[in-house]
Amino acid sequence: MLRLSTESATLRLAQPFRISGYVFETAEVLVVTLDDGTHQGRGEGAGAYYLGDDLARMLADVEAACAAVEARPTREQLRALMPAGGARNAVDAALWELEARRSGTPVWRLAGLSEPPRPIVTTFTVSADTPEAMAAVARGYARARSIKVKLTGELDLDLARVAAIRAARPDVWLGVDGNQGFARGELDALVAGLLPHDVSLLEQPLARGAEAELDGYRSAIPIAGDESLLTLDDIASAVGRFDVVNIKLDKCGGLTEGLLMAAEARRLGLGVMVGTMIGTSLATAPGFVLGQLADLVDLDGPTFLAEDRAPGVRYDDGLLYADAEVWGG
Structure with a gap:
């Protein structure tokens, strides 16, 4: 079994950020950590404001899927377990990093890239x-x-x-x-x-x-x-x-x-x-x-x-x- 934990944070922007119809002064993010007792994997999600995918929804999505995630799904299985959005993004990233650390294989290689990432x-x-x-x-x-x-x-x-x-x-x-x-x-x-x-x-x-x-x-x-x-x-x-x-x-x-x-x-x-x-x-x-x-x-x-x-x-x-x-x- 995995242990899933969450942490939320409100990030302060250096300056207000204005786009069409919206001004950002802070950003709320969710950090998910998956721990197998030896290794940890982490992921951060912010959701999409125009979809109502805010911190409350992300936390609710993680809570609803917590037991299934702790049962060690594959990343492909996760796509069916959780809706698209910030919460699944955070869990998905945590699964990638956990596998990389457990296997000693970097994510870029797990992702099928033929060479290390370049700038x-x-x-x-x-x-x-x-x-x-x-x-x-x-x-x-x-x-x-x-x-x-x-x-x-x-x-x-x-x-x-x-x-x-x-x-x-x-x-x-x-x-x-x-x-x-x-x-x-x-x-x-x-x-x-x-x-x-x-x-x-x-x-x-x-x-x-x-x-x-x-x-x-x-x-x-x-x-x-x-x-x-x-x-x-x-x-x-x-x-x-x-x-x-x-x-x-x-x-x-x-x-x-x-x-x-x-x-x-x-x-x-x-x-x-x-x-x-x-x-x-x-x-x-x-x-x-x-x-x-x-x-x-x-x-x-x-x-x-x-x-x-x-x-x-x-x-x-x-x-x-x-x-x-x-x-x-």
């Missing part, structure tokens, strides 16, 4: 603010190679934000995230306004549930699905609507499902992006493993925190490093 380019996100303030933040990311801009669905203001950031950082890859803030009728103007600023990705412009409105839409900028694409079951619906699938472990329920999603997206000819909710390095490290298989990586969650856990992931020269001592070794 990967990650985006650094600029929270919505005035154009001038956002440009200053972009300049502050002096060594960033990729920047993602949070938009709010205010078309003229959003285009001014992008123009200011591009002027401040003409050297970086630039993507924007609509966070469901736009209507279908605004897409042509949005895309036309983004093109002069060399924007390479438009993420989730329309609301979750409005995916069919993208049927037949041809965008000059690739469109990524985030809130619209939660789990493996959603990938097929992305074809003809999205060009890129943004996989987040807190949405899909963990690295096990994330690996399946990446493989299915590739099979269907879709690009693969790996993102994250706000969390500590313990939440980022499993995404780093999946990020080895991705075209785009957006794993800057710990950078928003007033204080991360130690040991933590590292950001240097626009790259993300996650050593085995952080998780999974």
Whole structure:
């Protein structure tokens, strides 16, 4: 038998983080530990705010599945035991790390990678603010190679934000995230306004549930699905609507499902992006493993925190490093 324990924490952000329709000042996370008496495995989940997957729900999901988890399910069995979301993500990560420590085999090898994880380019996100303030933040990311801009669905203001950031950082890859803030009728103007600023990705412009409105839409900028694409079951619906699938472990329920999603997206000819909710390095490290298989990586969650856990992931020269001592070794 395993012993499952939980710990919750409220993480304070260094600065308020604003997106379309929401401002974050703190983030609540759940940490799950699985102990077999000799080895321990850990995982952190934050859930997805727009699904109501908050700390209370995550705790309830873990409590409901506690006896089944302590009976040592496989990671594949866990997908049927718990619903997708932050709680399953935390338990799944704990199972991965526990197996790695029991077997002496690192998670990357258990996940089927052929070589140790390499440092990967990650985006650094600029929270919505005035154009001038956002440009200053972009300049502050002096060594960033990729920047993602949070938009709010205010078309003229959003285009001014992008123009200011591009002027401040003409050297970086630039993507924007609509966070469901736009209507279908605004897409042509949005895309036309983004093109002069060399924007390479438009993420989730329309609301979750409005995916069919993208049927037949041809965008000059690739469109990524985030809130619209939660789990493996959603990938097929992305074809003809999205060009890129943004996989987040807190949405899909963990690295096990994330690996399946990446493989299915590739099979269907879709690009693969790996993102994250706000969390500590313990939440980022499993995404780093999946990020080895991705075209785009957006794993800057710990950078928003007033204080991360130690040991933590590292950001240097626009790259993300996650050593085995952080998780999974």
